[in-house]
Amino acid sequence: MDRSIKASRIQVAYHTDGEPLKALKETSFTLREGRSLGVVGESGSGKTSLALALMGLVNRPHQTAGELMLFGKSYLNLREVEKKTYRRSTMAMMFQNATEVLNPVMVIGSQLTERLIEKRLTSSRLAREEAERLLRLVGLEGWETDAYPHQLSGGMQQRVLLAMAIACNPRFLILDEPTSSLDGIARQEMIQIIKSLQKKLGFAMLVISHDLKLVGELTQEIMVMYGGRIVEKGLTDAVFEKPMHPYTCGFMNASVEMAPHKDLWGIPGEYKSEDTTAGCIFRDRCTQSLDCCQSETPALKGVSIEREVACHQDGLVSILKAESVSKEYQIGSRKISALNTVYMNLRHGETLALIGPSGSGKSTFAKIVAGFLMPDAGEIFYRGTPLTDNRFACREGGIQLVLQDPFSALSHRLTVEEAVGEPLRINNIASEEEIVSRIKETLKSLQLYSCDAFLQRYTSCLSGGQRQRVALARALVMRPKVLIADEITSMLDVSTQANVLRLLKQLQNNLGFALLLITHDLNLARKVSDQLIVMEDGKILEEGNATRILQNADQSRSAELLKAGLVDG
Amino acid sequence: MDKKWQYFLTFFVILTLNFALPRMMPGDPFLYISGDENDLTAHYSRDQLEYYREYYGLDQPITIQYFHYLKDIVLGDLGFSYSHRESVSQLILNRLPWSLLLVVSSMVLSLLVGIFLGSYSAWRRNRWNDSVLYTVVMVLSEIPAFLIGLVLLVVFAATLGWFPLSGAKTHFAFYESLLDQGWDIGSHAVLPVITLTIARTGGIYLMVRNSLSTVLTKDYMRTARAKGLKEYRIRYLHALRNALLPLITRIALQLGGLVGGAVLVENVFAYPGLGTLMTTAVAHRDYPLLQGIFLVTGTSVILANFLADSFYQKLDPRVQQGGRKR
Numbered sequence: 001m002d003r004s005i006k007a008s009r010i011q012v013a014y015h016t017d018g019e020p021l022k023a024l025k026e027t028s029f030t031l032r033e034g035r036s037l038g039v040v041g042e043s044g045s046g047k048t049s050l051a052l053a054l055m056g057l058v059n060r061p062h063q064t065a066g067e068l069m070l071f072g073k074s075y076l077n078l079r080e081v082e083k084k085t086y087r088r089s090t091m092a093m094m095f096q097n098a099t100e101v102l103n104p105v106m107v108i109g110s111q112l113t114e115r116l117i118e119k120r121l122t123s124s125r126l127a128r129e130e131a132e133r134l135l136r137l138v139g140l141e142g143w144e145t146d147a148y149p150h151q152l153s154g155g156m157q158q159r160v161l162l163a164m165a166i167a168c169n170p171r172f173l174i175l176d177e178p179t180s181s182l183d184g185i186a187r188q189e190m191i192q193i194i195k196s197l198q199k200k201l202g203f204a205m206l207v208i209s210h211d212l213k214l215v216g217e218l219t220q221e222i223m224v225m226y227g228g229r230i231v232e233k234g235l236t237d238a239v240f241e242k243p244m245h246p247y248t249c250g251f252m253n254a255s256v257e258m259a260p261h262k263d264l265w266g267i268p269g270e271y272k273s274e275d276t277t278a279g280c281i282f283r284d285r286c287t288q289s290l291d292c293c294q295s296e297t298p299a300l301k302g303v304s305i306e307r308e309v310a311c312h313q314d315g316l317v318s319i320l321k322a323e324s325v326s327k328e329y330q331i332g333s334r335k336i337s338a339l340n341t342v343y344m345n346l347r348h349g350e351t352l353a354l355i356g357p358s359g360s361g362k363s364t365f366a367k368i369v370a371g372f373l374m375p376d377a378g379e380i381f382y383r384g385t386p387l388t389d390n391r392f393a394c395r396e397g398g399i400q401l402v403l404q405d406p407f408s409a410l411s412h413r414l415t416v417e418e419a420v421g422e423p424l425r426i427n428n429i430a431s432e433e434e435i436v437s438r439i440k441e442t443l444k445s446l447q448l449y450s451c452d453a454f455l456q457r458y459t460s461c462l463s464g465g466q467r468q469r470v471a472l473a474r475a476l477v478m479r480p481k482v483l484i485a486d487e488i489t490s491m492l493d494v495s496t497q498a499n500v501l502r503l504l505k506q507l508q509n510n511l512g513f514a515l516l517l518i519t520h521d522l523n524l525a526r527k528v529s530d531q532l533i534v535m536e537d538g539k540i541l542e543e544g545n546a547t548r549i550l551q552n553a554d555q556s557r558s559a560e561l562l563k564a565g566l567v568d569g
Numbered sequence: 570m571d572k573k574w575q576y577f578l579t580f581f582v583i584l585t586l587n588f589a590l591p592r593m594m595p596g597d598p599f600l601y602i603s604g605d606e607n608d609l610t611a612h613y614s615r616d617q618l619e620y621y622r623e624y625y626g627l628d629q630p631i632t633i634q635y636f637h638y639l640k641d642i643v644l645g646d647l648g649f650s651y652s653h654r655e656s657v658s659q660l661i662l663n664r665l666p667w668s669l670l671l672v673v674s675s676m677v678l679s680l681l682v683g684i685f686l687g688s689y690s691a692w693r694r695n696r697w698n699d700s701v702l703y704t705v706v707m708v709l710s711e712i713p714a715f716l717i718g719l720v721l722l723v724v725f726a727a728t729l730g731w732f733p734l735s736g737a738k739t740h741f742a743f744y745e746s747l748l749d750q751g752w753d754i755g756s757h758a759v760l761p762v763i764t765l766t767i768a769r770t771g772g773i774y775l776m777v778r779n780s781l782s783t784v785l786t787k788d789y790m791r792t793a794r795a796k797g798l799k800e801y802r803i804r805y806l807h808a809l810r811n812a813l814l815p816l817i818t819r820i821a822l823q824l825g826g827l828v829g830g831a832v833l834v835e836n837v838f839a840y841p842g843l844g845t846l847m848t849t850a851v852a853h854r855d856y857p858l859l860q861g862i863f864l865v866t867g868t869s870v871i872l873a874n875f876l877a878d879s880f881y882q883k884l885d886p887r888v889q890q891g892g893r894k895r
Binding site: 057 | 787798799
């Protein structure tokens with residue numbers, strides 16, 4: 001007997017006065033009995049439409065297509081009367097809590113048991129007891145059977161909705177935002193209730209939510225939806241650890257639950273539902289889009305084990321990759337191992353923080369990956385091309401390095417205009433006219449003055465914060481794809497540091513360059529980084545999702561180092 | 570303030586208005602009795618006028634008059650009709666059952682028909698069956714009631730002879746059984762009741778159609794369908810019950826128009842209800858009788874509202890606590 005739920009090519013188009021609005025476009029998934037699948041995405045991504053389509057609750061004049069195989073039996077093409085028998089016993093849905101999701105003129109008890117009575121699973125005499133039992137199952141007290149919906153709080157109503165959904169022991173349960181109206185404690189309780197119910201009743205579960213943490217706690221697999229399509233699908237833990245689709249990355253960065261200590265960054269732009277032309281739906285908000293993204297819709301395809309991504313470039317492209325890099329310094333007769341088989345994979349638009357105590361080899365590594373220093377062993381790849389010299393630093397859209405000390409990084413004999421325009425001029429990248437306009441533009445984006453008076457000032461007349469921003473401008477004027485920032489804020493005061501970093505993150509968010517942030521400040525790393533590498537004595541101690549590592553600092557291999565460095569240990 | 574006191578106050582205001590309005594008009598009843606249009610009746614002399622004023626208590630100060638008026642009403646005495654030479658309360662009591670018969674049965678009928686057609690339309694909203702039904706019902710309910718009555722009278726009573734032309738029962742008839750009497754009264758009532766029903770169905774139909782259409786889009790309807798409930802349960806227990814709530818207020822208002830609504834129809838069919846009584850009262854400027862009819866009408870409005878209020882509370886649990894509605 002088939003013990004799985006297979007949804008194939010589910011589509012929903014809502015009837016409007018004009019063109020039908022395609023809320024859901026060809027969504028497929030498989031779910032085994034007793035397992036859980038999460039569906040996340042921003043509002044309007046088609047999550048609830050998917051749930052309603054699966055239940056067969058999208059009615060005329062709206063249209064659905066696709067098929068749902070419930071334990072080997074076809075469901076969606078049944079007649080309404082036959083669908084009802086499934087809805088009564090095989091599948092159920094816990095609706096999102098809203099004002100009138102429960103019938104306002106019926107007491108809770110009869111709303112809970114009316115289906116049971118209709119199915120003759122219970123008599124009207126026993127219905128009350130059954131209702132009380134169901135209510136207790138979801139953590140209520142039982143007296144609520146006699147209450148009308150308006151007499152209960154939002155949280156209680158949400159529990160009633162859960163009780164209603166499990167009343168008939170479904171084998172497939174759809175939960176739509178199951179904790180949206182609960183406070184923190186009640187939310188945890190609800191998660192526990194759902195988990196224990198699933199253990200007891202063994203149903204398969206589809207959890208729909210924009211709350212990533214909830215989905216993380218309840219599911220083994222996850223689908224990320226955007227604009228009515230699945231853009232990424234994989235094991236929940238793996239997706240959280242390293243999101244691959246640019247949208248998933250952006251979504252995680254915008255989620256407070258996922259990274260409570262991190263700065264929040266929304267995805268630039270807005271989803272346009274009226275856009276029906278071909279091409280990737282995320283192209284207008286994506287910072288790595290190519291020509292083919294404009295014309296072809298990417299299909300969901302496997303990119304690694306248990307991971308599928310709908311992207312022409314298989315998700316975020318790897319920009320800078322280091323493989324077993326080693327470097328030794330000869331000091332007198334002693335050989336000091338500065339780097340010992342260090343690896344790194346920096347992806348498009350990502351912030352990777354390289355942390356470690358001074359002397360751990362961070363700066364050496366920075367110089368090597370920028371192409372200014374050759375490693376003794378190992379290789380560096382810039383977009384797949386081996387890196388042998390600093391030629392990628394000399395071209396537009398390459399690698400740029402910004403160093404710790406803005407006072408020595410800028411020659412005091414140069415004016416701002418000369419300093420910032422230097423890389424463009426040396427490398428003959430643009431005409432003189434264009435150079436000036438690009439300098440002004442870059443200065444403006446870093447919130448520096450772009451007037452002629454400022455351009456003609458000598459860099460020696462600038463404050464530390466201004467100098468560091470001018471140094472950044474010199475890097476950004478080359479429109480780099482990788483920016484390596486080596487302790488760029490350590491010589492700045494707190495407020496300037498905050499300004500510089502926020503500006504940098506904002507530019508990254510809009511322009512999509514990858515940022516390799518080298519720092520010994522763990523709190524700073526926690527605030528801005530997506531991925532993290534912890535180094536000590538030239539070796540990598542730990543590597544992975546920054547939030548995961550820093551949140552569970554005491555469990556990590558570098559616990560001692562992290563706990564000493566983090567403000568709250 | 571307590572609901573009961575609100576009702577009492579309203580009733581008191583009606584009583585007072587009923588007392589004050591005729592007295593605010595210029596002149597007094599005797600000037601009109603004496604000043605007939607055709608100058609055929611005799612003029613009252615000054616002495617006679619004074620005699621009658623004293624006889625009817627109109628020479629007393631207004632406060633005393635008001636006090637007497639209230640006392641009479643409490644005792645159930647509504648005065649004496651000049652034109653019918655009969656006590657007003659007796660007159661009204663004789664006529665009221667006939668009016669009630671028409672109004673209540675047409676109300677019940679129009680409710681049944683209106684709810685049935687309204688829900689039919691709502692379930693098929695924006696499909697052709699709905700559009701056709703909507704047009705037909707709207708056209709019918711826009712035709713004035715007396716016109717419908719006239720047409721029915723001409724076709725079914727005068728031409729086809731299926732129903733009697735006028736009145737509430739055959740005069741001087743002797744009934745062999747109760748059934749016979751019922752048959753006679755019933756056949757007299759058919760045409761007026763149908764007329765009133767047609768006139769009133771439109772409003773109820775529209776209300777049910779709109780209200781049910783709104784209810785159908787509510788989330789709890791989706792919840793009900795997701796539970797896989799049987800269709801009749803979804804339609805009647807979940808949808809219609811919610812949709813009929815606003816209808817109750819409407820029924821109350823219509824019941825209140827007990828006399829007003831039936832006046833023209835009663836006149837067309839010469840039906841001996843309150844409506845025809847009111848017409849004659851107006852024609853004869855029979856103030857005590859008019860006052861009595863107004864009093865009954867006003868009281869029935871209050872009563873209907875009271876019934877609607879208590880009924881609504883039973884049906885919609887949300888208004889039980891201090892009328893606070895989410």
